Amino acid sequence: MPAASQATTYWDQLLQPVAEALRQSRGRPCLTGLHGSTTAFALALLAKERQKLSCLIATASDEEAERLHDDLQFFYTLLGLSPEPLTLFPEWEILPYEATPPHVELIAQRMRTLQRLVGTGSAPRGRTSGTSADRGPV
Numbered sequence: 301m302p303a304a305s306q307a308t309t310y311w312d313q314l315l316q317p318v319a320e321a322l323r324q325s326r327g328r329p330c331l332t333g334l335h336g337s338t339t340a341f342a343l344a345l346l347a348k349e350r351q352k353l354s355c356l357i358a359t360a361s362d363e364e365a366e367r368l369h370d371d372l373q374f375f376y377t378l379l380g381l382s383p384e385p386l387t388l389f390p391e392w393e394i395l396p397y398e399a400t401p402p403h404v405e406l407i408a409q410r411m412r413t414l415q416r417l418v419g420t421g422s423a424p425r426g427r428t429s430g431t432s433a434d435r436g437p438v
Contacts, residue, residue: 312346319349340371348379362391389413
């Protein structure tokens, strides 16, 4: 048996309780203790099994959100999934009391993400940073 399929089998067994909870829509499945790219790998494996499932992933910072987004795109492609449903909802990058408006591209990206969440029959898998400056309605 090739090493890659052994690793996938190991992860499938490890993630079985979380996948089962998602399948039965019971409780709040939680992944903790994962470091680096293993978080994205585990989420991609779960997404492969439940491709119609939408989820929102909150991170501690915008940098962490961007890193996770990049990792998810890599693992989706590696596992044969389309990375197209993945979307990023960036933080404002300004403080609430600053008079400077956010950059136009940042506003556009946030609007595209929100449009995809409410404009389609099923919401795409998305994630956001959970900073205090993030005032978004997600």
